[in-house]
Amino acid sequence: AQSVAQPEDQVNVAEGxxxxxxCTYSVSGNPYLFWYVQYPNRGLQFLLKYITGDNLVKGSYGxxxxxxxxxxxxxxxxxxxLVSDSALYFCAVRDILTGGGNKLTFGTGTxxxxxx
Amino acid sequence: xxxxxxxxxxxxxxxxxxLTVTCSQNMNHEYMSWYRQDPGLGLRQIYYSMNVEVTDxxxxxxxxxxxxxxxxxxxxILESPSPNQTSLYFCASSLSVLRGETxxxxxxxxxxxx
Numbered sequence: 118a119q120s121v122a123q124p125e126d127q128v129n130v131a132e133g134x135x136x137x138x139x140c141t142y143s144v145s146g147n148p149y150l151f152w153y154v155q156y157p158n159r160g161l162q163f164l165l166k167y168i169t170g171d172n173l174v175k176g177s178y179g180x181x182x183x184x185x186x187x188x189x190x191x192x193x194x195x196x197x198x199l200v201s202d203s204a205l206y207f208c209a210v211r212d213i214l215t216g217g218g219n220k221l222t223f224g225t226g227t228x229x230x231x232x233x
Numbered sequence: 234x235x236x237x238x239x240x241x242x243x244x245x246x247x248x249x250x251x252l253t254v255t256c257s258q259n260m261n262h263e264y265m266s267w268y269r270q271d272p273g274l275g276l277r278q279i280y281y282s283m284n285v286e287v288t289d290x291x292x293x294x295x296x297x298x299x300x301x302x303x304x305x306x307x308x309x310i311l312e313s314p315s316p317n318q319t320s321l322y323f324c325a326s327s328l329s330v331l332r333g334e335t336x337x338x339x340x341x342x343x344x345x346x347x
Contacts, residue, residue: 126273149333160237160323160338161276168333207275211333219283219330220266220291225275 119144119212123224130198130231138193138206138227140182146214150191151221152182155205164206167191178202198231205229235260237339239324245345246314254309254342256324262337264330265307266291267299269320270341276323282307283330314346 120143130136142148149168153161165176172184182193193206205228209221237258246252258265266281268291278291282301296318298310307326311318324339 151335153338158341160340161325163335163337166333166335211330213333219264219289220278220281221330221336223268223276225273 119148119210119215119222121208121210121222121224123206123208123227125227126225127228127230130229132200132231132233133197136195136198136202136229136231138208138229140191140193140208140224141189142191142208142210143189144210144212144214146212148191149211149213150182150184151209152176152180152191152193153207153209153223155207155226157204161207164193198229200231200233203229203231235337237324237326237337239322239339239342241342242340243343245347247347248315249313252311252314252344254311254322254324254344256307256309256339257305258307258324258326258337259305260326260328260337261304262326262328263304264328264334264336265301265324265326266336267297267307267309268323268325269293270323271320279309279322281330314344316346318344319346320344 151166152164167184208224267279268276280299282288322342325336327334327336
């Protein structure tokens with residue numbers, strides 16, 4: 118079965134500092150990995166995904182994520198946080214080998230708070 | 234504009250009163266899915282559809298029904314809502330689910346069952 122863990126319910130960072138939102142996954146084969154962001158009273162918006170190839174994936178709004186197969190991680194990063202980055206972030210996984218039941222499995226979400 | 238739309242956005246109802254939440258996409262996507270979002274639990278899949286007339290259960294299907302008579306529409310039906318179905322619901326669609334295609338989400342429907 119595929120699963121994903123976001124170990125931090127909340128991450129606080131000062132504006133201008135780098136941010137990291139952690140995600141680890143478990144699959145039988147190789148993963149498709151996604152990050153989504155949810156702003157208050159909005160639906161989920163796609164940020165970036167890893168399918169294959171370069172382990173460093175660049176996405177929207179200056180975010181990037183690094184796929185690390187040995188550590189089964191896909192942490193979301195940004196070099197310089199903005200107050201407007203404050204939102205709820207979800208990591209999601211799908212197992213390529215098993216098909217993952219034809220679905221994505223989402224983590225529980227990490228609330229990012231960027232303060233002045 | 235490519236989008237997934239849901240209606241209504243907010244709904245307050247009473248236990249046992251049947252309701253339908255509509256979902257429509259204009260991207261000619263084959264795959265559609267319903268999720269519910271609850272604090273501390275993330276998003277959990279209720280039902281999904283691989284194509285017209287093809288639907289299947291997700292992780293939490295109890296108390297819900299769906300249908301996929303047209304490619305663009307995927308309504309979620311609660312025949313006898315109960316308070317434990319109070320939640321935030323999202324519809325999503327993608328070209329398929331086979332090759333890591335991105336899922337696009339609707340704006341959400343906040344449901345309160347009294």
